[in-house]
Amino acid sequence: MWAVIIIVCVIIIALFLLGISLYFYNVGIRRSKKDFLEVDPNLIKIEHPWESAEGWLKDQPMEVVSMKSDDGLLLKAYYVPALKPSTKTVILAHGYGGAGREMAAFAKLYQDMGYNALMPDDRGHGDSEGSYIGFGWHDRLDYKQWIQYIIQKNGPEVQIVLQGVSMGGATVLMTSGESLPEQVKCVVSDCAYTSARDILTHQLKQMYKLPPFPLLSVTSLVCKIKAGYYFGEASALAQVAKTHLPILFIHGDEDTFVPYPMVHTLYGAAAGEKELLVVKGALHGNAYFTDKEAYGNKLRGFLNKYIS
Numbered sequence: 001m002w003a004v005i006i007i008v009c010v011i012i013i014a015l016f017l018l019g020i021s022l023y024f025y026n027v028g029i030r031r032s033k034k035d036f037l038e039v040d041p042n043l044i045k046i047e048h049p050w051e052s053a054e055g056w057l058k059d060q061p062m063e064v065v066s067m068k069s070d071d072g073l074l075l076k077a078y079y080v081p082a083l084k085p086s087t088k089t090v091i092l093a094h095g096y097g098g099a100g101r102e103m104a105a106f107a108k109l110y111q112d113m114g115y116n117a118l119m120p121d122d123r124g125h126g127d128s129e130g131s132y133i134g135f136g137w138h139d140r141l142d143y144k145q146w147i148q149y150i151i152q153k154n155g156p157e158v159q160i161v162l163q164g165v166s167m168g169g170a171t172v173l174m175t176s177g178e179s180l181p182e183q184v185k186c187v188v189s190d191c192a193y194t195s196a197r198d199i200l201t202h203q204l205k206q207m208y209k210l211p212p213f214p215l216l217s218v219t220s221l222v223c224k225i226k227a228g229y230y231f232g233e234a235s236a237l238a239q240v241a242k243t244h245l246p247i248l249f250i251h252g253d254e255d256t257f258v259p260y261p262m263v264h265t266l267y268g269a270a271a272g273e274k275e276l277l278v279v280k281g282a283l284h285g286n287a288y289f290t291d292k293e294a295y296g297n298k299l300r301g302f303l304n305k306y307i308s
Contacts, residue, residue, distance in 0.1 A: 021218040028200065029223055031124040031131050052289070053104035067149055069123065069142050076100070076127040077120035077146065079153075080107050088307055089116040089150050090161040091143065093168030095285060096133065099126030105288065106163065113300065115161070116154065120146055122171070132227040135196035136171035137234035143175045151183055159307050163188035166258060166285050169250075170195075170236040173266065176247065177239025186306040187243075188299065189236075190250040191285055193258045194265050196234035202259060237269050244272035248302045252282025252290065275302055 026032065063079040078100050082088070090110045092103040100119035107117035122139050123130030143162070151158055160183050162172040169192030176187045193199035197220070201212040220231040240247065247270050251263035260278075267276050277298045282290035 018218065018222075020215060021222050024204075024215070024219045025222045025226065028203075029132050029135075029227060031133065053108050056108050057101060057104040065118075065149070067145055069145065071138075073123055073129040075120065075123060075129070075142060077118050077149075080111065080117045080119070082111060082114055082116045084114075086114050086116055087154065087157050088114055088159050088161075089118065089154055090163055091118045091120070091146055091150065091172075093120070093139075093143065093162070093164030093171045094122065094125070095164075095166035095168050096135075097125070098168075101126075103165070103168075106165070109288070109296065109299075110161075113303070118146060118150060122168075132223075133167075134227070134229070135199075135231075135234045136167055136174045136236065137196065137229045138227075139171045140174040140178060140239075143171060144178055144180065147175075147181065147184060151181060156183070158183050160184045161186055161188065161303065161307065163190070164192070165190040166192070169193075170234075173236035173247070174234070174239045176245050177242040180245070184245065186246040186248070186303065188248045188250065188302070189266070190287055191252065191255055191258050192236055192249075192262070192266060194235070194237040194262045195232065197231040198237075198262070199258060200231055206256075237266060240266055240270040242271065246273040246275075246302075246306055248275045248277065248299065250277045250279065250287050250295070250298075252279045252284065252287045254281055255284045257284035 060080045064076060065079055066074055066076050069075055092106050094100055094103050100121045103119045107119060110117050120142070121128040122134065123142060124133045147160060150160060162175060162184065164170070164172040169189040172187050173189050173192055197216070200216060204210050204212055204216060216231065224230050249263050249267050251260055253260050263276065267274055277295070279287040279291050279294065288295045
């Protein structure tokens with residue numbers, strides 16, 4: 001009798017845990033409007049990147065381009081040329097729930113330095129296909145393809161910079177750990193997280209006051225079944241330990257959405273040349289908008305070491 005009761009209780013608990021995990025998968029991973037971001041007090045923006053450069057982008061001869069991912073998704077991107085022919089190109093990776101055009105302020109910053117800019121819509125975002133958010137892991141392979149696209153478009157003499165903000169920062173760090181062509185010269189990571197598991201653990205505690213175990217482990221299994229990856233696989237920390245590309249790490253010291261200490265963990269793990277910019281008083285994703293002068297000066301100084 002007691003054995004039956006115990007078995008029934010275990011089944012009920014397992015079904016409850018599975019149901020909650022499916023809920024969190026649908027909220028956080030499945031492609032959908034992320035309404036919770038709009039009310040998160042940690043995401044108050046000083047100046048929205050898209051709004052700040054919206055007029056500028058409309059005046060550019062922007063080209064909408066596309067490619068097929070290795071797993072058959074149609075992915076879109078937006079290409080803004082330099083003001084005069086240039087061998088320098090930046091590939092800009094947007095954040096969680098965003099879109100390529102939201103990187104327009106950074107495209108303008110780079111155009112002012114003589115760069116072409118490519119702004120992809122990640123899988124599951126913007127005008128690209130995809131039913132889930134990859135947290136940078138599957139995206140790293142998509143960005144390898146975007147790198148090849150730029151080499152084909154701009155020629156073998158092209159010099160490529162990878163820069164991303166938030167999830168985009170983690171994406172370019174994950175990309176950096178792959179085998180990349182010599183045209184990729186350096187990486188700029190702005191407010192990246194160490195891994196999908198780490199950032200989801202933090203958000204689960206911060207937003208829902210829940211411990212990570214066992215909920216996160218079960219949700220990770222659901223993610224593997226539905227989206228093809230475990231949260232622990234999506235690790236920028238592991239990837240930077242494999243790369244020897246120069247990396248500029250940027251973070252605001254008031255960032256509580258992607259906790260500020262994560263940048264020091266990433267910086268410590270990076271195997272290649274590396275630099276760090278901490279912007280005082282900057283919230284998540286707002287380092288550039290908090291101190292444009294310091295950000296621009298540091299960025300230009302870093303790029304000039306590796307881009308001719």
